[in-house]
Amino acid sequence: MTKTAPRKPASFRVEEVEVFVPPEPTAIPAEERALPVPQVRALPDLRRGLRWGSIFLGALGGLVSLVASLWLYDWVLSLIARDDWIGWVAVVLLGLVLVALLMIILREVAGLMRLGRLGKIRHEADSAARQNDKVLAIDVTRRLKRFYAGREDLAWGLDRLAEHEHDIMNAEELLRLDERTLIAPLDPVARSIVAASAKRVSVVTAVSPNAIIDMMFVAAQNLRMLRKLATLYGARPGTLSLLKLARMVVTHIVLTGGIALGDDVIHQVVGHGLTAKLSARLGEGLFNGALTTRIGIAAIDVCRPLPYVEQQRPRFREMVAEVAGLGGNGRSA
Structure with missing residues (x-):
């Protein structure tokens, strides 16, 4: 390995020194430096326009109902036109059918309403028990009294509840009284x-x-x-x-x-x-x-x-x- 001879000291002027300045990098626009973002294609419109199946079923149902109504109307008129006992018996039977149908509808509506009242009372009772809400518990008690009014098997419980519901009690105690007098016997x-x-x-x-x-x-x-x-x-x-x-x-x-x-x-x-x-x-x-x-x-x-x-x-x-x-x-x- 050869050694280089040391350089002898020499004097120079600063102005004579050439300073190397690296070239400035070319400025790249931001839109060119960023990676290209893929364009997501929009999903096709899935709407199918008119629902011809629903229109067909609706029109068919309306047509069948109209034909049945016209047939029933003509049949009733023909029975009345007979003006004999067969026609009047048929009219009376038709009247009984309509009355029975109306009573069935009313019974179904009443059943749905009473089932809804049961659910509402239960929901309010749960809220009153969790929050210890005395006002809500009093409202639950009133609803229960109206709901079970007239039941002979709960007459004793309703009387006892009426005697003690105005005592000094919190929400839990009032609900306990309701349960003990009205629900526990059931x-x-x-x-x-x-x-x-x-x-x-x-x-x-x-x-x-x-x-x-x-x-x-x-x-x-x-x-x-x-x-x-x-x-x-x-x-x-x-x-x-x-x-x-x-x-x-x-x-x-x-x-x-x-x-x-x-x-x-x-x-x-x-x-x-x-x-x-x-x-x-x-x-x-x-x-x-x-x-x-x-x-x-x-x-x-x-x-x-x-x-x-x-x-x-x-x-x-x-x-x-x-x-x-x-x-x-x-x-x-």
């Missing part, structure tokens, strides 16, 4: 309705040889149970209100997460040893009875106009054990 009856329906479903589905018959019987028995429970708590449902109540019960079960029924629940209720000895049909009957019990408990929650302030909510396992005739195992579970 709860054992509701529990007996659910237990009887579940037992009937268990027995029939255990001995029935046809699955379709089982499904039809379970559906009919559950609808009958819903009607009884709603009538007990004051709803008096018709056909439409009964279907609405069924939808409310199913929604309540789904929201509360209580639809899961399986062998683990049956085992916990009646014991592993007994379920192992049961036949497949008996196990299926017990399962259907447990499902009916769960639907009944949910129906009580929906139809009951007050929350459980002092009374205890029916326990699923205890009621299933009662349906199975094994009360001891269910209470110990």
Whole structure:
């Protein structure tokens, strides 16, 4: 490696030094430095214009209604023109049909309104209990008195409520008084309705040889149970209100997460040893009875106009054990 000889010192003037200045970079416009943004194409217009299917169904329904109305009008005129007993009997029967149809409509409307009143009372009672609102609790008490006015089975409770409702109480105590005098006497009856329906479903589905018959019987028995429970708590449902109540019960079960029924629940209720000895049909009957019990408990929650302030909510396992005739195992579970 060769070494370079050191440079000898020399003098120079500053003016004679050449300073190297690097060229300035060419300014790039901002729109050129940025990456190109891809243009998103707009979605095509999905509107299909006129809904010809809806127009067709609406026009067809109107045409059929018009033809039926004209046929009925001409038929009634022809009966009246006969001026004999056949025509007058037909006119009287037609009048009875119209009156019955009107009464059915009024009953359905009244059932829907009473079911709505039950739900509103329950909502206000929940709010009064959570917020300890005395004014709202007083309003709930007044609504309950109007709702159950005239019921002979609750006459004693209405009289006792009228005697003590003006005592010095907070919201929770007033709701407890409402529950004790008006709702608590109805709860054992509701529990007996659910237990009887579940037992009937268990027995029939255990001995029935046809699955379709089982499904039809379970559906009919559950609808009958819903009607009884709603009538007990004051709803008096018709056909439409009964279907609405069924939808409310199913929604309540789904929201509360209580639809899961399986062998683990049956085992916990009646014991592993007994379920192992049961036949497949008996196990299926017990399962259907447990499902009916769960639907009944949910129906009580929906139809009951007050929350459980002092009374205890029916326990699923205890009621299933009662349906199975094994009360001891269910209470110990």
